[in-house]
Amino acid sequence: MSSLRTRFARTLARDDVRAIARRYFVSNGFDGTLTGIGIVVGAVLSGVPSGTVVIRIGLSAAVGLGTSAVWSVWEIERAETRAEIRRLEATMLVDLDDTRIQREQSTTRVVHAVASGLGPLIGILLPLSPFVFEGGAFTMVTAGVASVAIAVCVLGAFGAYMGSISDQRWYVAAARMGLAGVVVAGINVALPA
Numbered sequence: 647m648s649s650l651r652t653r654f655a656r657t658l659a660r661d662d663v664r665a666i667a668r669r670y671f672v673s674n675g676f677d678g679t680l681t682g683i684g685i686v687v688g689a690v691l692s693g694v695p696s697g698t699v700v701i702r703i704g705l706s707a708a709v710g711l712g713t714s715a716v717w718s719v720w721e722i723e724r725a726e727t728r729a730e731i732r733r734l735e736a737t738m739l740v741d742l743d744d745t746r747i748q749r750e751q752s753t754t755r756v757v758h759a760v761a762s763g764l765g766p767l768i769g770i771l772l773p774l775s776p777f778v779f780e781g782g783a784f785t786m787v788t789a790g791v792a793s794v795a796i797a798v799c800v801l802g803a804f805g806a807y808m809g810s811i812s813d814q815r816w817y818v819a820a821a822r823m824g825l826a827g828v829v830v831a832g833i834n835v836a837l838p839a
Contacts, residue, residue, distance in 0.1 A: 657753045668811070670762035672804045674715040676823070678766025679804075680830050682773045683709055683797045687834035690790035697780025697789055704777075708770040716763035724760050727751040773797035798827040 657663050664716035670739035689700045728773055731751060733743050742748050776784050785793060809819025 653749060653753045654757070657750060657757055660754075663757055667758050667761035668808075670715070670719055670758055671735075671765040672808055673765065674711070674762050674803055675765030675769040676801065677801050678711050678769030679797050681711060681766070682770040683794055683827055684834055685770075685832050686773065686790050686793045686797075688762070690786055691835065694786070697777030697784070697786065697831060700777045700780075700786075700789075701774050704770055704774040708720045708767050711766035711770065712763045715766050717761040718770060720755060720759045723755040723833065741777070769797075769800060772800055789795075789822045792826065794831045795830050797829075798824045801827045 682704060685704055685803045686700060689703060694700055694703075731748060735742050750785025773793045775796065778791040780786055780789045802820035805818035806816040808814075808823075809816040812819075
């Protein structure tokens with residue numbers, strides 16, 4: 647168990663691994679958040695009768711997007727790392743199966759797949775939270791407005807984070823990402839009934 651922990655710690659200490667994990671997390675979180683906005687606005691405008699139904703729809707989308715994010719990255723990273731190991735083997739004229747290099751590649755694949763799957767889960771689940779209180783603190787419409795506002799904040803947080811690690815003005819990056827949520831909500835509202 648400690649060797650596994652050591653391997654994950656060593657993998658997470660690598661800048662290249664963290665950079666790719668960030669990209670997967672933010673990219674898929676962005677997709678999940680925008681999908682969540684579409685679900686919420688569509689549900690409210692279509693007259694979905696309760697917050698529970700919106701939550702069920704959102705959870706289904708979270709399962710689908712989360713599974714897609716984990717599975718696709720797992721397969722992509724599996725192919726890429728396998729190709730990289732084969733190139734190393736050809737260069738070094740040695741079999742690298744069950745070596746430290748191969749084990750670290752596997753650990754990297756796990757880190758990337760987990761980061762990829764967490765993004766859309768956060769992007770969908772956080773904005774759904776107002777619908778838990780529908781019928782009490784919120785109506786369907788106010789829950790929808792609160793949900794879109796939370797989603798825009800989640801997008802803004804993704805932008806601020808990416809802006810801060812790239813030495814940009816974090817608030818400009820946050821505004822750019824948050825604007826995408828406002829645009830998606832606006833387009834959904836403007837769609838013909």
